[in-house]
Amino acid sequence: MAGSAERREPPRRAAAPAPRRGSLSDGRWRPLEVAFWAGTLAAYFAFPAWHVLGSQILITGLFAVSLDIVLGYAGIVSLGHAAFFGVGAYVAGLLAANGWHEPLSALGAAALAAAVAGYLASFLVVRGTDLTRLTVTLGIGLMLWEAANRASSITGGVDGLSGVTLAPILGRWTFDLRGDVAYAYALVVVFAVFTGVRRIVSSPFGRSLVGIRESSTRMAAIGAPVERRLRAAFTLGAAIAGIAGALIAQTTQFVGIDALSFERSAEVLVMLVLGGAGRLYGGLVGALVFMVAQNGLAGIDPVYWQFWLGCLLVVVVLFFREGILGGAANLAARARGRRR
Amino acid sequence: MSAVLRTAGLSKRWGAFYANRDVSVAFEQGARHALIGPNGAGKTTFIDLLTGTVAPSAGRVYLDGDDITTLAPHRRVKRGIARTFQASTLFPSLTVLESVMLAVCEREGRGGAGWRALASETAASSEALAILDALHLGAESDSTTRTLAYGKQRLLEIALALATRPRMLLLDEPAAGIPAKESVEVLGAIARLPREVTVVFIEHDMDLVFRFAERITVLVAGSVLAEGAPDEIAADPRVREVYLGEIPQGEAPLA
Numbered sequence A: 001m002a003g004s005a006e007r008r009e010p011p012r013r014a015a016a017p018a019p020r021r022g023s024l025s026d027g028r029w030r031p032l033e034v035a036f037w038a039g040t041l042a043a044y045f046a047f048p049a050w051h052v053l054g055s056q057i058l059i060t061g062l063f064a065v066s067l068d069i070v071l072g073y074a075g076i077v078s079l080g081h082a083a084f085f086g087v088g089a090y091v092a093g094l095l096a097a098n099g100w101h102e103p104l105s106a107l108g109a110a111a112l113a114a115a116v117a118g119y120l121a122s123f124l125v126v127r128g129t130d131l132t133r134l135t136v137t138l139g140i141g142l143m144l145w146e147a148a149n150r151a152s153s154i155t156g157g158v159d160g161l162s163g164v165t166l167a168p169i170l171g172r173w174t175f176d177l178r179g180d181v182a183y184a185y186a187l188v189v190v191f192a193v194f195t196g197v198r199r200i201v202s203s204p205f206g207r208s209l210v211g212i213r214e215s216s217t218r219m220a221a222i223g224a225p226v227e228r229r230l231r232a233a234f235t236l237g238a239a240i241a242g243i244a245g246a247l248i249a250q251t252t253q254f255v256g257i258d259a260l261s262f263e264r265s266a267e268v269l270v271m272l273v274l275g276g277a278g279r280l281y282g283g284l285v286g287a288l289v290f291m292v293a294q295n296g297l298a299g300i301d302p303v304y305w306q307f308w309l310g311c312l313l314v315v316v317v318l319f320f321r322e323g324i325l326g327g328a329a330n331l332a333a334r335a336r337g338r339r340r
Numbered sequence B: 001m002s003a004v005l006r007t008a009g010l011s012k013r014w015g016a017f018y019a020n021r022d023v024s025v026a027f028e029q030g031a032r033h034a035l036i037g038p039n040g041a042g043k044t045t046f047i048d049l050l051t052g053t054v055a056p057s058a059g060r061v062y063l064d065g066d067d068i069t070t071l072a073p074h075r076r077v078k079r080g081i082a083r084t085f086q087a088s089t090l091f092p093s094l095t096v097l098e099s100v101m102l103a104v105c106e107r108e109g110r111g112g113a114g115w116r117a118l119a120s121e122t123a124a125s126s127e128a129l130a131i132l133d134a135l136h137l138g139a140e141s142d143s144t145t146r147t148l149a150y151g152k153q154r155l156l157e158i159a160l161a162l163a164t165r166p167r168m169l170l171l172d173e174p175a176a177g178i179p180a181k182e183s184v185e186v187l188g189a190i191a192r193l194p195r196e197v198t199v200v201f202i203e204h205d206m207d208l209v210f211r212f213a214e215r216i217t218v219l220v221a222g223s224v225l226a227e228g229a230p231d232e233i234a235a236d237p238r239v240r241e242v243y244l245g246e247i248p249q250g251e252a253p254l255a
C-alpha cells in the first residue's frame, strides 16, 4: 500500500518551479495561449465569409468568461447571468438609438451600469447556499426580463430594440454588413478585457477567490473578508457580462429581449461547463465549440439539430468531467506520464 | 495576571443538546494551555465559539477585555486570533506556497489586490517559504495541496495559522495523524514560540499534553470539569476517573 502511494507522488522537478495546472501565476503567456489568439486573428483572414458568426462567438465567449469569474473562480452558481448581459445590451442599444452614437463610450457606460446592477444584486446573492443562490439569480433574471417586456415603449418589448445606429469607431471604421469591422472590433475589445481578467485571476484577489470556492471557512480563518470578496467578484463578472452585451448590441445593431432571457443564462452556463469552468479559457473554448456545432448541425440536420447538440453535450461532459480543457489537461498529463 | 482571551458563561445549544454549557475560561498572556476531554466533550465547539466560526447560544467572549462575541471571524483574525482545524480545512487545488502566501497577503492588507500577480509578491513569498522551512514543508512548497500526505496537510494547517502572526493560537489536535516523533517536534516548536504568543491546544495524547502544557482545562459533556496546573489535574480524582490509567503516573505526586 505504502509503495503504491509513493509511486503516485508527483515527480519533483529540480529546475524552475514547474508550470502548474490552471495557474498562470507568473503572468507569462504560454505558447498555447499565443497560438489561440493568433488563431482568432488568422480567422479574420481565413474565414472572411464568417465574420458575423465569428464576432458572435468571441462576444459570447467573453460572456462565458464573465460567468467563469463568478462560477468557476468564486464558486457562485448563477442561473441569471444574462441579466447583466441584457443590462449592458440595453444600455448600449438605448444610447445609440437615442442619439449617443459613439460606440466606445457606450461600452463604458454599459459596463458601469451592469457593474452597478451586479453590485446591488450581489448583496442578495452572496449570502446563502448554492440552492438559494440559484433561485435568487434566476429570480433577478426573470424580473429584469419582465421589466424590459413591460417597458416596451422604451425597449421595444418582444419586438426588440431597433434603430441602433453607431458612429464609426474612433471616427474611422464604420460597421459594415459583412461584419469585417464587427469582427475586428469584437476581437480587440474581447482580447483587451480578457487580458485584464487574466491578470486579475492570478492576483492575490483572484487566488483568494479560488480559496473561497475551495474553503470559505479557511479563507475567513486567515483573515479574508469573504463576503466582500464575493461581492467584488460578482460585480466584476456583471460588468464584463455588460461589456459582452453591449458588444452584441453594437455589432448586430439590434437588441432582442432574449438578451435577458433564462435561455441565455442557461446556454452560457452550458458553454462554460462544456469548455471547462475555472480555467480562464474554458468560456472561450466552450462558446467556440458550442456555436460552431450549433451552426454546423443546423446546416446538416435542420430538423433534429437540437437533438444532436444535446447529444454532443452529454457525451463531452460525461467523458470529460471538467469540460474540454479539463479533459485535455488530463490527457496531456497522462501522455507526459507515459513518455517518462 | 492578565487574561488575553476570556469567556463568560459561554454556551452552545443544538436543539436540546448542549455542546458547551456555561463555560468560563481565561487564557493568560503567554500561556501554554491544553484543552482536554473525551470525544464529543465540546472542545472543537469551544474553539469554534472563540473564533466566531459558530455563534454562541449564550455567554460572551472577551479579547483584551473587549467584547468580541459578535465580531466576524476574519476580524478576529485581524485582532490576532488564529486557529487550525481538526479536520484539515485547506485549499486542495492551490499549491502549498500559494496557500501560505494568501494568508500573508491578507495579514498585510494586500489580499484584495487585483492587478499584480500573486507570484510577484516577493516579500510574501520569502516569508511564506521561511514558515514552510521551519515546519519542514519547504520541499513541498510547489506541490498542490491535494497531493500532500495527511501528516503534511496537518503541518500546512499550522503554517497557515502562523502566517497570520497570531497573538492567540488555537490548535485543534495539531498532532493527530503526525508520526509520534514528528508530533513531539511540532508541539515543541509551537511551545517555543515567543511568549507574546498565547497557545491553546486540544490534544488527546496525554504524554504530549503533560509534556507541553503549563495549564490544563478538562471539558466533559460540554462543561468544565477541572482546571489547573498539570500536577493538580493529574492528581484530581474526577479527572483520573474520566481518563482511566491514561494520565502518566509520574506526573501525579500523590498517586
Ligand SMILES: Nc1ncnc2c1ncn2[C@@H]1O[C@H](COP(=O)(O)OP(=O)(O)OP(=O)(O)O)[C@@H](O)[C@H]1O
Pocket: B014, B019, B037, B038, B039, B040, B041, B042, B043, B044, B045, B046, B086
Ligand atoms: N453542527 C452540529 N449540530 C449538532 N450537534 C453538533 C454539531 N457540531 C457538533 N455537535 C455535537 O456536539 C458535541 C461536541 O462536539 P465537538 O466536536 O465540539 O467535540 P470534541 O470535544 O471536539 O470531540 P472530539 O474529541 O471527538 O473532536 C458532539 O456530540 C457533536 O456531535
Ligand SMILES: [Mg+2]
Pocket: B043, B044, B045, B086, B172
Ligand atoms: Mg474536536
